[in-house]
Amino acid sequence: MxxxxxxxxxxxxxxxxxNEDAAKLVVDDAYPGDDVLRMTKRPRDSWVISKGALGLSTPAIDPCGVARDCLAKSAGDKVHAIRLYRQETGSDLDTARKVIESNMVMGW
Incomplete structure (x- = not known):
């Protein structure tokens, strides 16, 4: 099936x-008020949800350790360290700036 x-x-x-008609009946029975927007027959008989796509598989990141590594790689250049930190962690500009600046104050 x-x-x-x-x-x-x-x-x-x-x-x-x-078939598609039977699948539509499942929707009509379970959620009679819903409108079907898209229906796709899956190529296999199982369903997989990637934990990475949901953001659940990223190991805990030590922001200070990453920041210190970025500062070391950039030889203390704050702007370059922020850029490296954003690349490493996927953080936004403001978060990266705060983490890098706070680690500069602590004497990376």
Whole structure:
């Protein structure tokens, strides 16, 4: 039995069904007020959600350790260290600036 991914205006439903009509009936039964926006027959019979895509697999980051490494790599150049920190952590500019500046004060 194929696996279907069905996106409605309020939900994403993963269900097994014999065909698209049967999959639509599952939605109509469970969420009668929802409109089907997209229905995709999955190529395999299982569903996988990447923890990385959800941001759940990133190990805890020690911001001070990363900041000190970036300051060392940049030879103390604050602007370059901020750039490196953003690349390493994916942080926004303001967060990276605060972390780098606070570690400069502590005498990296």
């Amino acid at each position: 194929p696996l279907y991914e069905i996106e409605t205006n309020a939900h994403i439903i993963i269900t097994w069904a014999d």
